[in-house]
Amino acid sequence: MTKDLKNKGLATKAIRGGLERSQFKETSEAIFLNSGFVYDSAEEAAGRFRGENDGFIYSRYANPTTSVFEERMCLLEGAEAARATSSGMAAVNLAIMSHVKAGDHVVAPKALFGSCLYIIEQILPRFGVKVTLIDGTDIDQWQKALQQPTSAVFLETPSNPTLEIVDIAAVADLAHKVGAKVIVDNVFATTIYQKPLELGADVVIYSATKHIDGQGRCLGGIVLSDEEFIEEVVAPYHKHTGPSLSPFNAWNLLKGLETLELRVEKQTDNASRVADALAENAKVARVIYPGRDDHPQAALARQQMKRGSTLVSFEINGDQEETFAFLNRLQLIDISNNLGDSKSLITHPTTTTHSSVSEELKAELGINSNLVRLSVGLETADDLVEDLLQALEG
The missing domain is CATH 3.90.1150.10 (Aspartate Aminotransferase, domain 1)
Known part of the structure; x- marks a missing residue:
């Protein structure tokens, strides 16, 4: 993360966060529109795959332009690490499916975007995950649902489309008592108006298609959390299942962040x-x-x-x-x-x-x-x- 911008204003972070320039010293971020990377030697390639030296391997794993977008979003959100995805729903799927396993329990409000509800209500049970759906505005229902061991809580606030508000801090307090990760879809509030991590959430997701691009140009998504969760849980799933954000879309999203x-x-x-x-x-x-x-x-x-x-x-x-x-x-x-x-x-x-x-x-x-x-x-x-x-x- 760009350390010297941590205490700067939101607009400064959105314009200059994670900025990397090539040898040509361009003003706008470069688009590294390539799938792979070359190595100076076979030994360097082997070391790169063993994680012994820094550098890019394949754009499905990571890409310079996409990495700038991830770093800039971390700076805006106050997160330690992130993985960008091809769409908002890819981000939802990545955040949940990388974390849960058969036998786990997930709690979510009934008031969710239709595709989010499909993942929670239809896909998770197919893999042996128990799901409890509640009224997200009723803290008593949260308390009752979270009396049993729970792996994850997923919520959106304000909700789509009825704009219900879920008390993030109260839900996080209850969820953490049973060891659950709190995943918040923050797309309606945006990072401008709401900071779920500061309120106690563990993971924040966005459909970057929405306000971040905000000009009808491209799809994108992102999952943000602490470094341990991203690198140990999210990154392997992201690497091997391939919901990667294209470098061109990452560049569009960087331009969107500036305004x-x-x-x-x-x-x-x-x-x-x-x-x-x-x-x-x-x-x-x-x-x-x-x-x-x-x-x-x-x-x-x-x-x-x-x-x-x-x-x-x-x-x-x-x-x-x-x-x-x-x-x-x-x-x-x-x-x-x-x-x-x-x-x-x-x-x-x-x-x-x-x-x-x-x-x-x-x-x-x-x-x-x-x-x-x-x-x-x-x-x-x-x-x-x-x-x-x-x-x-x-």
């Missing part, structure tokens, strides 16, 4: 303005936004997050047909299941991101047919509000 704070702050300003405007409209039944006092867990959100979020969820006063009609009337905001983008994107979770979730669970979680999730972008806030209001009016 991350500026973009997220502006998007949050816009999201707050949009949430307030929607809350005043009679065509909207409910607005869910962690930055508003009427959020069910507003106090907890203020306690563990610096600001609200770039995401706003809300319910239309009407059924699915009327909700679809609202979406189809939007002229500026795009219908898309992605989020954290510079462009404002809106989706209907029950038929898109959470379409694989059972109807019973969707009803329990409040993922209703009139719920939409809006990822607020960088457009002029008044233009976004105008577009939403005209679509609501029909």
